[in-house]
Amino acid sequence: MRILILLLVLLTGFSTAAAGEKEDPANPVCVIKTDMGDIHIELFSKEAPETVGNFIGLARGQKEFTEIATGKKAKRPYYDGLIFHRVIKNFMIQGGCPKGDGTGGPGYKFKDEINADDLGLGKLKVFQPNGKTHPYLMIRSQKDFNATVLFPLYEKMGVQSQEQFEARKQEVQQRIKNLTLKECYENKGYRYDDTRKSHPPVRGVIAMANSGPNTNGSQFFINLADTPWLAGKHTVFGKVIQGMDVVDNIGGVPVSQGSRPEKGVRILSIGLVN
Numbered sequence: 374m375r376i377l378i379l380l381l382v383l384l385t386g387f388s389t390a391a392a393g394e395k396e397d398p399a400n401p402v403c404v405i406k407t408d409m410g411d412i413h414i415e416l417f418s419k420e421a422p423e424t425v426g427n428f429i430g431l432a433r434g435q436k437e438f439t440e441i442a443t444g445k446k447a448k449r450p451y452y453d454g455l456i457f458h459r460v461i462k463n464f465m466i467q468g469g470c471p472k473g474d475g476t477g478g479p480g481y482k483f484k485d486e487i488n489a490d491d492l493g494l495g496k497l498k499v500f501q502p503n504g505k506t507h508p509y510l511m512i513r514s515q516k517d518f519n520a521t522v523l524f525p526l527y528e529k530m531g532v533q534s535q536e537q538f539e540a541r542k543q544e545v546q547q548r549i550k551n552l553t554l555k556e557c558y559e560n561k562g563y564r565y566d567d568t569r570k571s572h573p574p575v576r577g578v579i580a581m582a583n584s585g586p587n588t589n590g591s592q593f594f595i596n597l598a599d600t601p602w603l604a605g606k607h608t609v610f611g612k613v614i615q616g617m618d619v620v621d622n623i624g625g626v627p628v629s630q631g632s633r634p635e636k637g638v639r640i641l642s643i644g645l646v647n
Contacts, residue, residue, distance in 0.1 A: 393577075393614035401425070402614065403432065406641040407457075410619035412595070413646070414579055414611045420570045421486040421610040424581060424589065428610065431479065431591055432643035438591070439480025441471045451479065451591060456637035457623055465600070466623050467582055468640055469592040474633075475582075478590030485563065485587055485608050488571040492604045494555040507554060509602040522549065525560035558605050562586040565605070572609040575599045577617055580607040597624045 395402070395415045405412040418425045430436030431451035440447045452468070458475055459467040471477040489495060499507055499522055506512045510521055526548060532538050538545065555565070563586045574580055576599050582592035583606075595613065597620065613620060627635045 393612070393617075395614060396612075401429070402646050403429070403611075403643055404646055405452075405616075405643050407619065407623065408639045408641060409622055411616050412613055412619050413615035415614050416611040417572065417609070420572065421608050423483060424486050424608050424610040427483060427589070427591075428593070428643075429645065433645070436479075441477050450642065452640050452643045455640050457634065457640070458637075459594075459632045460624060460626060460628050460634050460638075461597075461632050462624055462628075463598050464624075465594040465596050465598075466620060466638075467592060467594040469582070469590075471591070473637075474631075475592070478592065480590075482588050482590055485565075485581075485583075485589065486569070486571075486610070487563070487565055487605055487608055488567050488569060489555040489558065489563075489565040489605050490567055491571040492573055494558070494605045495553050497554045499552040499554065499557050500550065509554060509604070510557070511602060521561070522552070522557055525557070526552070529560045554605065563605060572612070573599075573601065574603045574607060574609055577613040577620070578609045579611040579613070580609045583607065595620050597621065 396417075397419065400418055401416045403414050403416060405414065416425045416428070427436065431438065434448055434450040436451075437446050437448050438451060439445070451471075455468055455471060456473055457466045457468040458470050458473045467475070497507055497509070499510065501507060506518065506522070512518050512521055526545070527533070527538070530541070530545065530548065532541060532545065559565070572578060574596055576596050579593055579595050580603070581589040582594050583589050589608065623638050626638060629635050
């Protein structure tokens with residue numbers, strides 16, 4: 374009998390570990406019900422209160438949004454019936470678009486909730502000791518470098534002509550040499566909040582999809598892998614604590630052009646369980 378009890382305890386412990394534990398007992402948990410299974414997510418309500426509030430409000434039909442088809446205001450469970458419209462194996466699954474193609478939203482946008490220092494971005498330099506740009510910037514050409522680093526820095530410094538550049542050339546070079554990823558992103562319009570904690574975009578987290586700084590709406594993605602190059606650009610507002618196998622299965626469905634699943638994986642509902 375004692376051995377049997379021990380086995381049950383061990384099995385129960387294994388089940389709990391596999392499902393994952395909440396980081397904070399006070400955090401709410403939601404269930405994304407899909408036609409491939411359920412995904413339980415702990416929501417980081419202290420770290421990203423506006424983001425979590427928006428997600429829950431849309432999911433429960435408590436937050437007003439604009440209908441794509443009619444342009445009229447509505448209140449209903451927003452996510453019910455939507456699909457995961459973008460699926461990239463070993464990267465992420467993305468949903469929350471009412472048009473089903475990644476171009477739709479609720480008719481409004483809201484700010485990011487990210488602490489860049491908490492993510493270490495204030496310590497990472499744009500230029501590495503080997504003279505190459507940091508891999509998180511994903512710079513592959515001079516055009517990429519100009520758009521990501523140079524032109525935003527010029528704008529920040531008020532350099533608007535070749536004459537101004539020549540007059541401040543040494544200053545510009547020094548700024549580029551000392552530039553951190555945090556400063557680089559801030560030059561591109563990102564604004565950070567150092568008053569609360571941020572979670573890195575690792576495997577299993579849920580984060581807001583966007584088209585740039587402060588352009589959050591209804592679209593979200595769940596990571597299938599660690600994506601450190603996304604740190605500082607997307608608000609992480611929760612993590613999967615049960616059902617990661619479902620996320621992985623969705624991530625493995627056949628896709629067509631544009632990473633769109635050949636057979637839509639549908640969100641049946643999103644609801645709070647506590």
